[in-house]
Amino acid sequence: MGPVNLTATQLAKLTIDAYADIKFKQPTGIRWQALLNPTELSFSRKNLYQATQSAGTSAPQQSFSGGEPDQVQIDLLLDGTGVVGEPGSIGPLLDALLELTRFQGDTHQPYYVHAFWGRFGFRGILTQADVTYKLFDRAGEPLRATVKLSLKEALSAEETAAQDRPSSPDLYQTWLVEDGETLDAIAARVYGDPAYWRPLAAANRLANPRGLRTGQLLVLPPLAAGR
Structure with a gap:
């Protein structure tokens, strides 16, 4: 079999860096990296429109009234059976990921996270993590699990104002x-x-x-x- 040329996306792993502030200028030093590439990644954007009925019209007029934060869902597979890396419990890796859904002890604010993989990059907060355990060893330690991560966009007031000016x-x-x-x-x-x-x-x-x-x-x- 000849050499296989991998793309940058295939070589990279999903990485999540945690920050203490919504401006993403104060890194906490916490970095989480997936064992395997995401199995699925979905993006959602929602705009709100308000219907106003004008006299003498048969249908209401739709006017833009604002937008909601972008949302991303990332599906991951954590595997400690030896398929990737050394075999062993995925418990510590999973605990480190779930820790990012908690509030920071000193500021009582959520961790602000920058998730990136290949050309994908998203900055926000982890709003939900759904874990399904698939395999355990004889001692009851998890060896395989699927994780659905839900992230919501987090923008500072300055970035929100800049985003309203696309050429900014x-x-x-x-x-x-x-x-x-x-x-x-x-x-x-x-x-x-x-x-x-x-x-x-x-x-x-x-x-x-x-x-x-x-x-x-x-x-x-x-x-x-x-x-």
Whole structure:
């Protein structure tokens, strides 16, 4: 059998980073990474419209009255049978994931999470985690489980205002690094100036700006943050 070329998405695993604040500027240092790629990922966006009946019309007029936060559901398989990595209980990995649904002890606020995998990136809070255990060992430790994660978008007041202006450079975005790309080249394409590599490196906590990896996901800070 010849060599198999894997895409960046196949190589990457779903990763969830936790932050203490809704502006996603205070990382907690907590990172959770899936054993296997998501089996399913669904996205939901809902806009609200208000019907107003005008005199002399046969049908009400629909006027946009606002939108609800975007929602994402991620279906995961956790497997400790040895299919991926060393065999053993998935209990600790599952406990670490469920901990992200709790409130932070010092702020009494939920963890704000950045979930990313390949070109997918979503920032919000974990609103629900449904776990179904599929397999146990003789000691009763879980070896396999499916998890349905529900996330709801969380935006700061500043980001909400910026999002209402689609052309605004004030929104955070993500960038999937391709083979051979450099930080200054990415900065030139995104911000129009290669000198913006410094705030880009700082935003991603890159100790070695020249050590980009193919398939690495970068957070692109707002243009104002790069000035």
